[in-house]
Amino acid sequence: RKEVEQDPGPFNVPEGATVAFNCTYSNSASQSFFWYRQDCRKEPKLLMSVYSSGNEDGRFTAQLNRASQYISLLIRDSKLSDSATYLCVVNTGDDKIIFGKGTRLHILP
Amino acid sequence: NAGVTQTPKFRILKIGQSMTLQCTQDMNHNYMYWYRQDPGMGLKLIYYSVGAGITDKGEVPNGYNVSRSTTEDFPLRLELAAPSQTSVYFCASSWLLAGDGDTQYFGPGTRLTVL
Numbered sequence: 001r002k003e004v005e006q007d008p009g010p011f012n013v014p015e016g017a018t019v020a021f022n023c024t025y026s027n028s029a030s031q032s033f034f035w036y037r038q039d040c041r042k043e044p045k046l047l048m049s050v051y052s053s054g055n056e057d058g059r060f061t062a063q064l065n066r067a068s069q070y071i072s073l074l075i076r077d078s079k080l081s082d083s084a085t086y087l088c089v090v091n092t093g094d095d096k097i098i099f100g101k102g103t104r105l106h107i108l109p
Numbered sequence: 110n111a112g113v114t115q116t117p118k119f120r121i122l123k124i125g126q127s128m129t130l131q132c133t134q135d136m137n138h139n140y141m142y143w144y145r146q147d148p149g150m151g152l153k154l155i156y157y158s159v160g161a162g163i164t165d166k167g168e169v170p171n172g173y174n175v176s177r178s179t180t181e182d183f184p185l186r187l188e189l190a191a192p193s194q195t196s197v198y199f200c201a202s203s204w205l206l207a208g209d210g211d212t213q214y215f216g217p218g219t220r221l222t223v224l
Contacts, residue, residue, distance in 0.1 A: 008149070012210070041197055043215035087151065099151035101145075 001026040003098045004090050010104040013078055020074040021103045023052045023088030030093035035062055037084045038102065044087055046074075075105075083107045110135050113216035115200050121222045122190040129186040130219050132200030140203045141183040142167075142213065143175065145196040152199065158183055158204070190223045197221070 005024045013019045025033075033050035048055055050062040050071045061074040071090075071106055088100035116131045134141065139160050144152040144167075154167030158177040172194060172211060174186040182201075198219045205211035 004151070043217050044213075045215065046212045097154065099153075101149065101151040 003027065003092060004036075004088055004100040006086075006088050006100040006103045008101060008103060010106050010109055012106045014108050015078060015080060017078055017107065018074065018076045019078055020072055021086065021105075022070045022072045023072040023090075023103075024068075024102050025088075025090045025092070025098075026069070027090075027092040028066075028069060029093040030069075030090050031093055033062075033064055034089040035071075035073050036087040036089055037049050038087055044099075047086070076103075078104060078107045088098050112136065112165065113200055113202055113214050115198075115216035115219050117219060118217065119172060119220045121224060122187075124190060124192065124194060126190050127186070127188050128190070128221075130187070130198055130200075130221075132183045132185065132216060133181050134183075134200075134202040134214070134216075135181065135213065137180060138202035138204055138214075139180070140206055141177065142201045142203075143173070143185045144199045144201065145169075145184070145194075146199060146218075147196050155185065155198075187221075192223050195221060195223045 003026050013068045035047040036044040038044040046082050048062050050064050055062045059076045063072045085102040087102045090098050116209045142157040143155040146152045154170045156175040158164045164175050200216040201213040203211045203213045
């Protein structure tokens with residue numbers, strides 16, 4: 001099993017729809033989890049941290065499932081501007097930080 | 110604050126040439142990082158630094174060197190460039206070690222092609 005794995009997509013979703021994608025991790029000792037957003041040919045930017053109790057920021061909700069070792073990102077009422085690649089980032093312990101390859105999201109008008 | 114700045118934005122090198130990618134941050138962050146991102150791939154950590162004078166290897170350090178003489182600057186040196194080093198290079202910084210619940214701030218990247 002890869003250390004951090006994401007469905008590369010692309011997810012093609014109509015504007016206004018709800019979309020969700022997951023990220024699985026292999027090391028059960030992993031401590032911290034994040035979602036970053038990366039626009040085409042740009043640098044990654046933090047979207048949100050993922051806490052054990054879940055985290056919500058406007059239309060975005062992140063969840064952690066330690067039992068099944070995955071994190072999720074839910075985007076409600078999707079906007080054209082949400083089109084981007086979403087990177088899962090996991091601190092696997094021993095200060096090792098792993099970036100997933102990203103999930104590409106296209107919001108269709 | 111300018112945040113994290115990188116120069117150059119683009120560079121084409123010939124095989125065997127050397128160059129230094131510059132990275133500067135003005136947020137007084139302790140931690141700085143160099144990543145490379147190949148097409149369709151996740152970011153791979155090359156080197157990181159926990160403070161001035163202290164550096165450590167990441168996942169893919171071969172073919173690169175770094176130094177950290179000041180808090181602000183963290184240059185990445187490529188010696189004897191090879192086509193396998195064609196990539197986009199991102200510098201990042203953070204207050205705490207990234208992953209300790211702390212945000213990494215990324216520079217705009219340097220697109221390097223080795224021919």
